[in-house]
Amino acid sequence: MAKNPEKASYRHRARMHPRRPASSLAERWTMVDGVDVFYRESANPPDARVMTHLHGFGLSGRYLLPTAELLADEFHTLVPDLPGFGRSGKAGSGLDIPDLAHSAARFLDARGVATTSLVGNSMGCPVIVEFAHHYPERLERAVLVSPAGGIHNQPLRRAVGQLARDGGREPRKMITVATPDYLRFGVPSTFRMFRALTRYPSLQRLLELRVPTLVVLGTRDPLLPGPARIKEVASQDQNHVLVVVLEGAAHAINFSHPTELAHIIRLFMDDRPIVDVPSQSAARVYEIHRGAYHPVATDD
Structure with missing residues (x-):
């Protein structure tokens, strides 16, 4: 009897990637450029707006789930x-920001998605602005x-120190989520990816964006420059960038402050004014820059 290659591939993936804690999103696989790509997906009506979450440096999408699940309804x-x-297959020698942006586009092709809003954390943000550079017609909001990935994270020893400081500011549970991903990603890939990040024209691409864009920053994030530099950079943009600060958050906001971040994203997606998070949260949200982005006032 002939073997079923699809079932054989599934068994191989199951052996290579043991089960993680269940998510409310369905776990699925697809093929992108000959590489097995793992992803999670919600079940929504056909007319629901598409939102794709892109992870950071060396990590998988697992740590993005707390925020993604809150928005999945x-x-x-x-x-x-x-x-x-993460659980996806190796990408050969290609590990740079343009490669990842093109991979994201081909992943969306595989899912039959023409346009999407993209939510990224850390390295996922340069991937988004590169995606916008090549596929502007496919990006609704960022x-x-x-x-x-900016100059503030150079050289490598400085970035390593920043990551070490950030580790002490994240929830302890983040260690159990991130460590397996970092170990699987490996040291050689880390150096290649860091080199690609330092060479990437992040600011230039950001200023080229022509879609409504929300930037969310944490006041305790050691990987980002101080407020003065952020305002200086933001002031160069006359387009659609809205910069919001979340008090008390470090770098992995999608994991550490999912309720607050999901609240901010919902307001932004509906063109509503950014107001403080619900009363059950102690975190405070405030704007530090608003470009040509004009939310619709409401009576709520």
């Missing part, structure tokens, strides 16, 4: 592990949470 939610990361 309203948005058709996709959380892929990009090729070379949410950049704790964007990384």
Whole structure:
């Protein structure tokens, strides 16, 4: 009897990637450029707006789930592990920001998604602005949470120190989520990816954005420059960038402050004014820059 290659591939993936704690999103696989890509997906009506979450440096989409799951009741939610990361297959020698942006586009092709809003954390933010550079007609809105990769993170020893400081500011549970991903990603890939990040023209691409863009920053994030530099950079933009600060948050906001972040994203997606998070949260939200983005006032 002939073997079923699809079942054989599934058994191989199951052996290579043991089960994680269950998510409310369905766990699925697809193929992107010959690479097995793992992703999570919500079940929504066909007319639901699509929102795709892109992970950070060396990580998988797993740590993005706390925020993604909160938004999944309203948005058709996709959380892929990009090729070379997490449970997805290796991506060969290609590990740079343009490669990942193109992979994200081909992942969306595989899912039959023409347009989407993108929510990224850390390295996921340069991937988003590169995606916008190549596929502007496919991007509806951009949410950049704790964007990384600028000159503030250079050289490598400085970035390592920043990551070490950030580790002490994140919830302890983040260690159990991130450590397996970092170990699987490996040291050689880390150096290649860091080199690609330092060479990427993040500011230039950000200023080229022509879609409504939300930037969310944490006041305790050691990987980002101080408020003065952030305001200086933001002031160069005359387009659609809204910069919001979440008090008390460090770098992995999608994991540490999901309720607050989901609240901010919902307001932004509906063109509503950014107001403080619900009363059950102690965190405070405030704007530090608003470009040509004009939310619709409401009576709520």
